[in-house]
Amino acid sequence: MELARLLRVAGYMPHRIQERLATGDELLARTPELPAYLRRLGDADELAVLLRLFLLGVPVDLKRVGDLLSMQLRERLAGVGLLVVDGDEVHGAARLVPHDELLIASDHADLAHGHADHVPGVHRPSVALAHLTVRSAGERALDVGTGNGIQAILLAEHAERVVATDVNARALSYAAFNAALNGAGNIELKQGSFFEPVEGELFDLVVANPPYVVSPESAWLFRDGGLRGDAVSEQVVRAAPAVLAQGAFASVLIAWSLDPDDPAVRPRSWLDGSGCDAFLLHTSTDDPIETASAWNRELLDRPDVYADALDRWLAYYQELGIEQLGYACLVLRKRTDGSDGWFEALQLPQAALRPAGSHVRRMFGTHDRLAEIVPGDLLLDRRVRVVDDAVVTQETRFVEGRWQSESLTLRLERGLPFSAEIDAPTARLIRELDGSKTLREALAAAVNEPGAEEAGLAVVRRMLEVGFLELGD
Secondary structure (H helix, E strand, O other): OHHHHHHHHHOOOHHHHHHHHOOOOOOOOOOOOHHHHHHHHOOOOHHHHHHHHHOOOOOEEHHHHHHHOOHHHHHHHHHOOOEEEEOOEEEEOOEEEEEOOEEEEEOOOOHHHOOOOOOOOOOHHHHHHHHOOOOOOOOEEEEEOOOOOHHHHHHHOOOOEEEEEEOOHHHHHHHHHHHHHOOOOOEEEEEOOOOHHHOOOOEEEEEEOOOEOOOOOOOOOOOEOOOOOOHHHHHHHHHHHHHEEEEEEEEEEEEEEOOOOOOOHHHHHHOOOOOEEEEEEEEEEEOHHHHHHHOOHHHOOOHHHHHHHHHHHHHHHHHHOOOOEEEEEEEEEEOOOOOOOOEEEEEOOOOOOOOOHHHHHHHHHHHHHHHHOOOHHHHHOOEEEEOOOEEEEEEEEEEOOEEEEEEEEEEEOOOOOOEEEEOHHHHHHHHHOEEEEEHHHHHHHHOOOOOHHHHHHHHHHHHHHHOOEEEOO
């Protein structure tokens, strides 16, 4: 596409934009800094003009735009709603943000003047979903609630065919434009609610970013599902297994009314009889005020309206008896034998997520193998090794003229950002777990004292479950 070539030639990419605007990664945070950005940017070169139009959303003189964009390209961009010519000025009607090698168009971030069919850009939940998706080459994939199309475009890089659904026709228009902009020609777009457009079809991979927010509103299609409480998340989770082929994976973003005594009880109940194994990757827990304020921040410049919204949301949560709200990515795998599946919940660290699909797949495989190794005596006779991505770091402090060890930390450099403080016996055990010894031999070499075998077995099993260790053949 001509626009994509023009943007890339002009340097419309994250590191160049950050250099020009003297900003960090927060390319979406613009309102208070806009005057400073414009003065720093100027309008002397192609990149400055493109950033004014497509990132900052400020008008540019028509002649200046004409020097950069051909009339044919201007007309095509106006035809798809990206440019608006208003007398002697041209406005960028949509936002175009680079994400690594992709360019994603969406509505400008200002919700105050938007409409119910507002299409947001790529935000943190979208990135989390992408990082927690288990991918394979040649798949038939489904993206439910595609929005601007980012998940479908990422799926198109490895899948043979991608179907993307959304109830919002405007979102599908953005998704179609973004697919063309990024050269993704294997995406089929279908309008409809959740799984309705693909009823009766099976897929090898499903991703879903539905309007899962527990909200009393019906203001935004991307946020408000229109169902009571966490019913949107429940509906999507209960429906997903029906479109999964045997052995297929699904990654679904959800929110739910969390019971502090058993945080995973509701998502677990949604999968009764589903024939799926599941990892609930719990990303955060918010109280009602945190959730209400986070999803109404576009009202901050109107204090009275903002206060009324908070009161309305908090009254809704009180009516539903909600004291805490959980947020997670629920990763499913359809069993090949049709039997009831297992369910495990893991609290993810607060550290930034990174691509972890391979790590998640490995956790499913490890869970299967551990289920076959019963009782623990059998695990003691297996070879176990530390994964290549594991690192142990030591913190020391200079005290009274000598260096003293303060702590040892085991962490993963890739995949899910798990880390754990470990004691000296565990550190010695980790050094022995190089795959050349059985676990029994490694325990004897590292910690030869009463009770060490039972305690070490429990520690090793837990480290296997989260991916610090792996089983040998």
